Amino acid sequence: MRRFNLFLWLLPSLLSAPVFSNSVNKSTVLVCYGKLDPVKIKGYNYVILEEKNFKKEEISLLKKNNKNVLAYISLGEVNSNAIHYNLLKNRTLGKNNNWNSYYLNLKDKSTPVVLMSLIKKVLDKGFDGLFLDNIDNFSSFGPQFSQRNDLIELIKRIKKTYPNHTLVQNSGLELIPDTKNFIDSILFESVATDFSFIDNLYKLRENSDFLERLKNIKKLSTTYKIPVLLIEYADNKLLYDQIIKRLSSTNFEYFIGKIDLQAIPDFSK
Template sequence: MKKFVLIVLAIVCGIVLFTFAKADFMSNKYYGVFIGISKEDGIKLNNYQVLVLESTEYDKDDIKKLHEKNKKIYAYLNIGSLENYRPYYEEFKDKTLGTYENWEDESWMDVSDKNWQNLIVNDLGKSIADKGFDGFFIDNCDVYYQFENEKIFGGLCFILKALRKYNLNTIINGGDIFVSKCIDEKKSKEMFDGVNQECVFTSIDFENKKYGKKSAKDREYFIQYLNKAKMDGLKVFLTEYKADIVTLQEIEKYCKDNGFHWYNARNLELK
C-alpha cells in the first residue's frame, strides 16, 4: 500500500512539474519584460527576441552584445511618475501631484512642467538613443487617468512627440484612457507605435500580495480597448502575472488569433 501511495505521489508531482514547465515554455517565445533584472542576468537572456530592460543598468557595449544575439531592445522610460530612488528625485519632488497607490516609492508627476519635459526628452531620451536601444517602453501615461485635464494630456503629447526625433519605436505601457483619446483624435501615430497592457487576463491583489484571474467584465473592457488599438494599426503586447496553465492557454489562443505578443511574468518585480 505504501509503495502504491509513493507511486501516485510521484505521478502527481510529475504532472505538477510538467504543468509549470509547460507554463514557462509557453511564456518563453518572443517577448519579455525584465525591468527588475540585474545587468548580469539581462545579458544572459536568450529565450526572447524582444526585451524590455531598465536603461540605466546597461551601457552601449551591453546593448551591442544583446544585438549580436539578434535581440530588439526597448528601454523602460517612466514619464508620468517620479521614483524616489532616481538621481533627479530631489530636483523634481516639489512638482509631483499626489501619491501613487500601491507603489510607495513613486508619486504622480506634473508632466506639463518644462524642466521635467527637458529631462525626459533631452537627457534621458538622448541617453537611451546614444546607447543603441531600439525603442522606448513608456510608462505611467496613466497620470492622465488620475488627473484628467488638458494640461496633463498636452504635457504627455509634447514629451512623446519630442521623443520622435530619435527615430525609435515607442510602446505605451498601460495608459488606456490617454491612448484611447489619442486614437479618437487621430494623434496616436504622431507619438507611438504600439501598446502594452498589463493584466488583461490576470489580476494582482497588492494588499495580500497574491495573483489571480481578471473578472470577465474587466477583461472584456481591455479586450475592447486592445481591439481599438489594433484597428488603429498599433502593435499590441500583453504582460500577465503568474497565469496558471488554463489561463495561459486562453492568453495564447487570444494573442494568436489577434496577432499579439505576450509575456507571463513570474512576479511583480519583473525579474
C-alpha cells in the first residue's frame, strides 16, 4: 500500500468518519495518508496515518479516542517526496514505476541506520506503533527477495528496540514463519477486490481467486494466532456493498477506500 506521489489533499471538515451504506458495517480500521481532522476520528481499533501530517498534540488526541494509532513506514522502498530520500537515493536499486518509488538496499549498512533514525523520530511523536509496508517485495517472486534475511533482521531489531510498540506487517504471507514473533498483526490488501493499474479500474476479484486467498489467510491466522486486517478498494456504493457481502464470511477487521488512500471515503451513494 504505497503512498501516492501527490500533494496531500485537505479533507473537508464535514467528513468526520466513513459514510457507509449500513452503519452496522462500520469499519474498525482507518487508513488515510492525507490530512484529516483528529477531533473527528473516534472509535477505531487501528488508525494508520502519514506521520508528517500531524503534530504531537494531534497524535495525543487521536490516541485518546482510538486504540492503535500507527505511522506508515516502508521498509522496502522510498518515495522521492520522503524526508529521508536524499539520504538514501544513491543507495537504491531501481524504480517501482507504479508508485514512483525506489527499491531500498537493506544490505547497505547505512540503510537500516537511516530507517532506525526515522523510526525513532516517528515514534517520539507518540505513535503507538508502525505500519510496515512493502514486505511483499521480499517474498519469493519479489524484486528484493535476495534481501529477505536483511529485512527479517531489521524487523527483529525494530521490535527489540521498541518492544512495547505495535507492529503491523503489510502482506508478505510467506515471511510470517520468520516474522511472527516480532509483529502484532498482519494486513492484506485486495483480497476481495482487484484494482487494475493499467486502466485504473476498480472491480471484484474472481470468486475462485478470492476464496483461495481467503482460505490461505484464514489458515495463517489460525496457525500463528495472528490478527488479520484487510484493505479493499472501491469507488462506488455498489462495489462497496459487494465487498461487504464477501467480507461478511470473515471476522477480519477491514477498511474500504479509494486506491490513493488520501481521504475518508463516502460510499453513501
